[in-house]
Amino acid sequence: MRTVVLRETNDQLQLIFYTDKRSEKMNHIKEHDAVSLLFFDTERLLQISIQANAKIITDDSKLQSIWNQIPQNSRKEYTSKLSPGKAIKNPEAVDYLEGKHFFSVIKLIPNRIEYLRLKRPNHIRVLFKKENTNWKGMFLVP
Template sequence: MKDNELIRKNYTEYNLNELEQDCWTRLVIGASKSRSPFHTPCVATLNSGEVNMRTVVLRKTIPVDKELRFHTDIRSPKWNELSINSSISALFYDSEERIQLRVKGKAVLHHTNDMTAKAWETTSLSSRKCYLTHFSPSSFSDGSTSGLSEEIEQENFTLAESEVGYENFGIVSIQVQSIDWLWLNHAGHRRAFFDYSDGSFQWMIP
């Protein structure tokens, strides 16, 4: 299916089941196409009652399991936050189509297991750089720095030498509990809610 085959200007013609399927199709494309507006959602976690947000890269979408995945450094604050409180939200927005998805779920953390091993094997050298810093992400420094050595910054290292980064590599799996869909339309917005905890699909007032 081509990306433009998803475009259907009048969402008032959709029923709830068609709309829910469209959401997951867009999320699948978001994980596979780097230029998709759904490729880099904003993810929110909780830390002692405060909300922390950051942009992540959507790496995998599994509609049948209602699952989304992204990669992260296990030394990062979000990994620690999710290990304490697994509640997580992800915000997706397509400015051209004017479609917003607010996804809520529970995070399952994966580290040094079959899932992470398989993903690490296909992680490029340039992406592996993210896991080769000597200090943990969000650490303060005396000046502007990537946290990497000059050799690593210039990718002057081998795939074998990058294997040490696997120890810091983790996958966050979002077990989706609900999707709040919103379509902004000058003639009248539309909104729907898909609750996977009880299987109910409902229209909402935008």
């Protein structure tokens, strides 16, 4: 389990997050691409739970165009000299590379989405399943 920032969604319901290609999650995704995601909106009391397959984006021109949109000060996150997770003496002891980065983009392709909205008089729980290319939805007992 990791917290990540949802960077982008599109009309195919794909979700995008960014990471350092040396991070352990990359190895986990390479070994096994099935992932699950959990979102919770505290104001609307809405929970979205998603099962998806994770794909590492390898298209260089796509990666470059995303990289170009990242603000300069945020690019630093992907340039540490040592890999994420390595031991350091203190939080200031992180050196950064110039002119090299380990930026990576992961695309999540959902195959099952569960929607749960808590409200009175009836909670609403809906399961959406992808069958071939079509999505089918059904209400469930909350």
